[in-house]
Amino acid sequence: MPKNSFFCQVLCQKKHNFYAGPSILSQYTLDKCVDAIRDFAGTGLSILEISHRSKEFQAVVDEAEALFKELLDIPEGYKVLFLGGGASTQFYMVPMNLLKTKAAYLDTGTWANKAIKEAKLIGDVEVVGSSKEDNYTYIPKGYKVPTDVDYFHITTNNTIYGTEIREDYDVPVRMVADMSSDIFSRPVDVSKYDLIYGGAQKNIAPAGVTFVIVKEDVLGQVDRVLPTMVNYKTHVDKGSMFNTPPVFPIYAALQTLKWYKELGGVKELQRIDEEKAAYLYDAIDSSKMFVGTVKPEDRSIMNVCFVMKPEYKELEKDFLDFAGTKGIVGIKGHRSVGGYRASLYNALPLESVKVLVDAMKEFEKNH
Numbered sequence: 001m002p003k004n005s006f007f008c009q010v011l012c013q014k015k016h017n018f019y020a021g022p023s024i025l026s027q028y029t030l031d032k033c034v035d036a037i038r039d040f041a042g043t044g045l046s047i048l049e050i051s052h053r054s055k056e057f058q059a060v061v062d063e064a065e066a067l068f069k070e071l072l073d074i075p076e077g078y079k080v081l082f083l084g085g086g087a088s089t090q091f092y093m094v095p096m097n098l099l100k101t102k103a104a105y106l107d108t109g110t111w112a113n114k115a116i117k118e119a120k121l122i123g124d125v126e127v128v129g130s131s132k133e134d135n136y137t138y139i140p141k142g143y144k145v146p147t148d149v150d151y152f153h154i155t156t157n158n159t160i161y162g163t164e165i166r167e168d169y170d171v172p173v174r175m176v177a178d179m180s181s182d183i184f185s186r187p188v189d190v191s192k193y194d195l196i197y198g199g200a201q202k203n204i205a206p207a208g209v210t211f212v213i214v215k216e217d218v219l220g221q222v223d224r225v226l227p228t229m230v231n232y233k234t235h236v237d238k239g240s241m242f243n244t245p246p247v248f249p250i251y252a253a254l255q256t257l258k259w260y261k262e263l264g265g266v267k268e269l270q271r272i273d274e275e276k277a278a279y280l281y282d283a284i285d286s287s288k289m290f291v292g293t294v295k296p297e298d299r300s301i302m303n304v305c306f307v308m309k310p311e312y313k314e315l316e317k318d319f320l321d322f323a324g325t326k327g328i329v330g331i332k333g334h335r336s337v338g339g340y341r342a343s344l345y346n347a348l349p350l351e352s353v354k355v356l357v358d359a360m361k362e363f364e365k366n367h
C-alpha cells in the first residue's frame with residue numbers, strides 16, 4: 001500500500017486498539033477489504049456495489065458458512081445464518097421461534113438482562129440465577145435449571161462486566177447462547193446448543209452482520225404467527241438471502257475466518273487469547289495501583305476490567321491520558337463498572353498488550 005495513500009493514513013497508523021466493539025480487525029481482513037472495495041473478485045465492480053445475487057457474492061456466503069462450520073466443528077443438522085439487526089434482534093427472535101411456554105435465563109449482566117426483558121414479552125421466563133446484587137462480578141453457580149423449560153439461555157461472555165463462561169454446560173434442557181464477544185476464542189461443543197448467536201463486530205467483522213448457528217429440527221414448533229423476517233425458517237430456506245444481507249460485513253467476516261484458519265484454527269486462537277489475558281491479569285495482580293473487578297475464577301479472557309485502588313482513585317483519568325500518549329485507545333471502562341476495560345479480541349496482537357502493561361508499570365513508577 002503506498003505510504004501516502006488515503007487508506008494508509010487510515011490503516012497504517014500504529015494504534016493499540018482495545019475498543020470493546022466495534023473493535024480491532026486483523027490487518028489481513030482490512031487489506032482484503034480494501035482490495036475488494038476497489039475490485040471485487042475480478043468483476044471490475046466494488047464489493048460495495050455488487051448484487052447480492054451475483055454468483056461471486058453467493059460464493060462468499062457459501063464459503064463463510066462452510067468455514068464457520070469447519071472452524072467450530074459444527075455437526076450435521078445445523079445452519080449458519082448471516083442476518084441484520086444485531087444481537088439485540090436475536091433477543092426477541094429467539095423466544096419468538098423457540099419459546100412455547102417457559103424459558104430459563106441466567107442473568108450475568110447488561111446484555112443478559114436485555115435478553116430477559118425481550119423474552120418476558122413473549123412467554124414465561126424463569127431467571128434461575130443472577131449476580132446483579134454484586135454488580136455482576138461473578139458467574140452464578142449452584143442453581144437448578146428446571147426440566148420443563150423450552151430452553152436455557154446464557155450469555156457466555158459479559159462484555160461490559162468482564163466475566164465469562166468458558167465451558168459448555170451440561171443441563172437437562174437444550175441451550176441457547178449469546179456468544180457475541182467470545183465466539184472463536186475456544187472450541188465449543190455446538191451439539192449442546194439449539195442456537196448460538198452474536199453480533200460480528202466483536203471478534204469477526206465490522207458492525208452490520210449477526211451470525212446465528214441454529215439446529216434445524218428445533219424450528220417450526222411454536223404455534224404463534226411469525227412475521228416472515230422474524231421466522232428463522234425464512235432465512236434457513238433462503239440461505240440468508242431472503243432479503244439483501246449485509247454484503248460488505250459478510251465479505252469481511254469471510255476474510256477473518258480465512259485468517260483464523262491460516263493461524264491454525266480455534267485451538268490456536270484459544271492458546272493466543274489465554275496467553276494475552278494471562279499477561280495482563282498477571283500485571284494487574286502484581287500491581288500496587290490497579291486491581292481487577294471480578295472474581296478471578298470467572299474472569300473473561302476477552303474483556304479485562306480493572307480499576308484504580310481506592311488510594312489512587314484520583315489518578316484514574318491521568319492514566320487514560322498517559323496511555324493515550326502511547327497510542328493506546330479504547331480502554332476507558334463502561335460507565336457501569338468505571339475504571340478500565342481492555343478488550344483483547346483475536347485480532348489484537350500480544351505486542352499491544354505488552355505496550356499496555358509497560359504503560360501501567362511506567363505510570364506506577366512515576367507516582
Ligand SMILES: *Cc1c(COP(=O)(O)O)cnc(C)c1O
Pocket residue numbers: 021085086087088089111155157158159178179180181198199200202
Ligand atoms: C455487543 C453485545 C450485544 C449487542 O450487540 P448488537 O449487535 O449491538 O445488538 C449483545 N450481547 C453481547 C454479549 C454483546 O457483547
